Amino acid sequence: MTAPAPDTLASTAAPGRRGAPAAPRRRRPGAARWLVLLAFGVFFLLPLFAMLEFSTRQAGGRSFAAWRAIVQDPDLVSAITISLELAALTVVGMLLLVVPVATWVHLRLPHLRRPIEFICLLPLTIPAIVLVVGIAPIYAWVTYLLGDSPLTLAFVYVILVLPYAYRAIDNGLGAIDLRTLAEAARSLGAAWPTVLARVVVPNIRGALVSASFLSVALVLGEFTLASLLNFNNLQVTINLLGKRDAPVSVAVSLAALLLAFVLLLMLSYVGRRRGSSGVTEEG
Amino acid sequence: MGYLELREIKKSFGGVLALDGLNLDLAAGELVSLLGPSGCGKTTALRIVAGFEAADQGRVVVDGKDITGVPANRRDMGMVFQAYSLFPNMTALGNIQFGLRLRDVPTSSRKQRAAELLELVGLVAHSAKYPHQLSGGQQQRVALARALAIQPKILLLDEPLSALDAKVRVTLRDEIRRIQSELGITTLFVTHDQEEALALSDRVGVMSEGRVEQLDTPARVYREPATPFVAQFVGVTNALAGVADGDAVLVDGHRLPASGAAGHPRGAAIRLIVRPEEIRLRPDDGSIPGALPGMILTQSFLGPVMRLTLRLESQDGQLLRVDVPSREAEQHAPGSRVAVELAARSPIVVPA
Numbered sequence: 001m002t003a004p005a006p007d008t009l010a011s012t013a014a015p016g017r018r019g020a021p022a023a024p025r026r027r028r029p030g031a032a033r034w035l036v037l038l039a040f041g042v043f044f045l046l047p048l049f050a051m052l053e054f055s056t057r058q059a060g061g062r063s064f065a066a067w068r069a070i071v072q073d074p075d076l077v078s079a080i081t082i083s084l085e086l087a088a089l090t091v092v093g094m095l096l097l098v099v100p101v102a103t104w105v106h107l108r109l110p111h112l113r114r115p116i117e118f119i120c121l122l123p124l125t126i127p128a129i130v131l132v133v134g135i136a137p138i139y140a141w142v143t144y145l146l147g148d149s150p151l152t153l154a155f156v157y158v159i160l161v162l163p164y165a166y167r168a169i170d171n172g173l174g175a176i177d178l179r180t181l182a183e184a185a186r187s188l189g190a191a192w193p194t195v196l197a198r199v200v201v202p203n204i205r206g207a208l209v210s211a212s213f214l215s216v217a218l219v220l221g222e223f224t225l226a227s228l229l230n231f232n233n234l235q236v237t238i239n240l241l242g243k244r245d246a247p248v249s250v251a252v253s254l255a256a257l258l259l260a261f262v263l264l265l266m267l268s269y270v271g272r273r274r275g276s277s278g279v280t281e282e283g
Numbered sequence: 284m285g286y287l288e289l290r291e292i293k294k295s296f297g298g299v300l301a302l303d304g305l306n307l308d309l310a311a312g313e314l315v316s317l318l319g320p321s322g323c324g325k326t327t328a329l330r331i332v333a334g335f336e337a338a339d340q341g342r343v344v345v346d347g348k349d350i351t352g353v354p355a356n357r358r359d360m361g362m363v364f365q366a367y368s369l370f371p372n373m374t375a376l377g378n379i380q381f382g383l384r385l386r387d388v389p390t391s392s393r394k395q396r397a398a399e400l401l402e403l404v405g406l407v408a409h410s411a412k413y414p415h416q417l418s419g420g421q422q423q424r425v426a427l428a429r430a431l432a433i434q435p436k437i438l439l440l441d442e443p444l445s446a447l448d449a450k451v452r453v454t455l456r457d458e459i460r461r462i463q464s465e466l467g468i469t470t471l472f473v474t475h476d477q478e479e480a481l482a483l484s485d486r487v488g489v490m491s492e493g494r495v496e497q498l499d500t501p502a503r504v505y506r507e508p509a510t511p512f513v514a515q516f517v518g519v520t521n522a523l524a525g526v527a528d529g530d531a532v533l534v535d536g537h538r539l540p541a542s543g544a545a546g547h548p549r550g551a552a553i554r555l556i557v558r559p560e561e562i563r564l565r566p567d568d569g570s571i572p573g574a575l576p577g578m579i580l581t582q583s584f585l586g587p588v589m590r591l592t593l594r595l596e597s598q599d600g601q602l603l604r605v606d607v608p609s610r611e612a613e614q615h616a617p618g619s620r621v622a623v624e625l626a627a628r629s630p631i632v633v634p635a
Contacts, residue, residue, distance in 0.1 A: 177366050183335055184368040184426075186355040188382035188433060198381075202372040 048254065055251035066247035067255075076252060079237035082150050086233060087219040089154035091212045094165045097158060098211070102166065103200050106173045107182055113170075120166035123159055128224040131156075139229055150231040157219050164218065165211040172207020173200075213267040217260045286311035286469050287332065287437055292341035294327055294493075301327040303493035305341070309437075312467040314460070315498070316480035319490035320516065325473045326441060328490075332471060333439050334358045345436055361430030365442040367422045369414040375401070375425045376410040382433035400428035403462060420451040427459065431466065438463065438470040444479060456483055477517055481505065489513045511633040514556040521562070521603045523555040524635060532632065535597035537575055539625050543632035556631035559590060559606040567620040574622035577603065579615050591615055595623065 055066045070076055105112050123131065135156055142152050178200070185199045201208065223235035232240075234256060242249035285308030292305040302324045309315050317325040330336040332343055334355030342351050350358055369378050379397040388396070401407045404424040414422055423443050430438060440459070444452045460483050463470050474480050480487045481501040488498040489512070497509040508514035515522065525532040527547035531540050532555050539555065547553050567576050577595040580602070589612035591605045603623065607615060615621065 176371070177368070180364050180366045180368045181370060183333075183355070184362065184364060184370070184429075185381070186335070187333055187358075187360055187362040187439075188429070189356050189359075189385040190381075191356055194385065199370055203370070205372075 048257065051250050051254045055247045055254060057247065066245075066251040069245070069248045070252055070255060073241070073248065075232075075237055076241065076248070079232055079234045082232070083220055083234035085151055086154055086157060087216040089151060090157040090161060090219050091215050093154055093158040094161055094211065094215055095208065098162070098165050098169050099201065099208070100196060102169050102173055103178070103182075103196060106170075106178050117166065117170065120162040122163075124163045129228065131160075132225060132228040135225075136229065150226070150233060153226055153229065153231050153233065156225055156229075157215075157222065160222065160225065161211075161215040161218050164214040168207050168211040168214065169204065172204035172210075175207075176203050210267050213263045217263050220256055220260060285309050286313075286346055287471065288342075288344040289328065289332070290342040290344065292328065292331060292338045292343070294324075294331065294336065294339050300493055302331070302338070302341075305494060307488060307495060307498065309469055309471060311469055313485045314463050314470040314472060314483065316472040316474055316484040316487045317490055317495075318474060318477060318480040318487050318517070321475060323490040324493040325475075325490050329439055329441050329471060329473045332437070333360050333362055359433065359436045360439055361433060361435030361437070362439040362441065363423065363426045363430050363443040365445055367414065367419065367446070368426055369417075369422050369429070371414050374411050374413055375406060375417065375421075375428075378414075378425055379429045379432050381429065386433065396432055397428075400432055403431075403465075404428045404458070418451075419447050420455055423447065423455060424458070427462070431462070431468070436469070438468045440470065440472040442474050442476075445474070445476070452479075459483065481517075487517075489516060491516070508556070508631055508633075511554070511556075514631050514633055519559050519604055521557045521559070523557065523598060523601070525553055525555050527551045527553050527632070532630075534575065537597075539630070541625075541630045541632050543630065547632065547634070552635035554633050554635050555625075556633060557603075557625055559604045560588070561626050561630065562603065562605045563624045563626040564591075564593075564605060564607065564615060564621040565624060567622040574624045577621055577623050579617050579619050579621060581617055582612060582615070584609065584612075589615075593621065593623070 056062045056064060058065070070080075101116070105116055139152070139156075142155060146152055181199050181203065182195050185195045190198065220234060222233065223239065226233040226236050227239070234252070238249050238252050238256070241252065287307075287309040289305055289307040292302050293300075294302040301322075305324065305328055307315070307317075307328070317328060319325050327336060331338050334350075334353060338351065342349055344350070345358075369375075370381065373381065376397055379400055380393050383393040383396060397410075398407070401410050404427055406421060406424055406428070409417060409421060409425075414425075417425065423446075426443070443459075444455055447455065456479055472480070472483060481504070484501055486498055487501050487504045488495045489504060490496065491512045497504055497513045499507075499509070504513060504517055508517060514520060523532075523534050525534040525539070527544040527549055528538065529549060530542050530545045531538045532544045532553060533539075534555065541555060544553060565574065567574075575595055575597055577593045579591050579593045581592045583590040583592075585606075587609060588606040589609045591607060591612075593603050593605060595601050595603060605623070
């Protein structure tokens, strides 16, 4: 095989020139890509569309009565409120637990990073029913000491969100020079709580937002633990509602799904903004 | 008694001894560099002074007060790190004000102090920029201003120039010296760069294996090294094996004057440490007594001087590095034979 002459190379490099050989045809992935996208779009959106269609179905037309009922049904409103409160409590509990632990592990106990990560991943691997069997006796005490408010579910939800939250925060801490920043703050007179509040937290804000959104999405969609522990949250109420008023139940489910989508979109936006910042090293 | 005193500091990490009874004294307003190879314990010493590491044994005393057990945030030490350490969420001004905010300094005084420091490091125009908008040199200047803002008792510099390119490094080095002199702040500087240490310091502490081998002025460390390690670590050196002979050294039958040999018993095996600029080359016509014959192998242009590598005919063909003025380099083309003379008035003599 011989190498092409230099003038041949030059002519292929100038596609507009007359008589130049045509540049090799790039495969256009457009059609296949759109086909795949369409198939997946139909697969995901069709059920949602079906839910919307069902929840607005009425003899001889369309009605948004089921959607209006979301805010009119006191049980549902109470369940939505409880689930939102649970989400907020879970996020607060998760942040208070994970941020100091993960920071300390990064700074002082790096050899414990893997064991801690393993422990945090356990809720993913333990089936919910097993988790409930283990946790029920503890909840008997929780109920005895704190009352039977469904908000006590926040304790178990903090555990449930650990796999996602710990990983997100751990990644956030890994992306900054935590040791140097913490030492710089310490040398300037900051006590450990100040280091956490004024140096660590602001610099892993993206990771904290990710962890919080994931936790909110998970709490809003959680059914099994609440149901097995006999608490009424949004999903349990939707399930009960489905037995007596299917359109409202479907409307609430769709609304909850849409809320989760919005949260995930926000999360990806935050992630992208985080990734776009960089340090210039031009000397 | 110094302003900063380290007394018999010992520290080991997992059985590896990092500091082995380190003693160090810094006078008030003095800039002392700790110089040594990687793993010699210089950064550990600095971190113990800062309070980031606890010594296994020994004491750290500042201005007569034992601060060995005082946590890092209550030591009043300003520190500039090797890595860029500005808080990414704060502007240059915010970074400088951080320590002042923690001390509840009133807003007006805080702003005034920050402005003074930005002026001092020449970054007034960059006060509203975030770290990622600043170059490496600018970031280290802000870090210096931030460390100085709290009016620390001691300024600790942990290789702050090593991440910068050569030109910025020299500029910032001079600036650090100027600012340190202006403020008269006691400063401990850690570096593995001898040029930096020698150019910047009032005194240099050369460290090896967790101990200070010599703590002296840069000139004395260079010219009168106290130990073989210091002699070979600081500057470029050639070591010639020989035997002590009164106030001279016998190298392969050639008697080379070296007053330092007088301290060694006659006949003792010693090494003669000679720097490249202390060697004179002449054409080898066999007529120069006490000169060692050799052949030039290579030339390296270093600006004002040309560094020649030559092989001695004696000393098992040992290689010598010799600096000659660049304009004379053409007399010493590779392959030419030369007679090597020692130009040092008193070459360094160390035990073999």
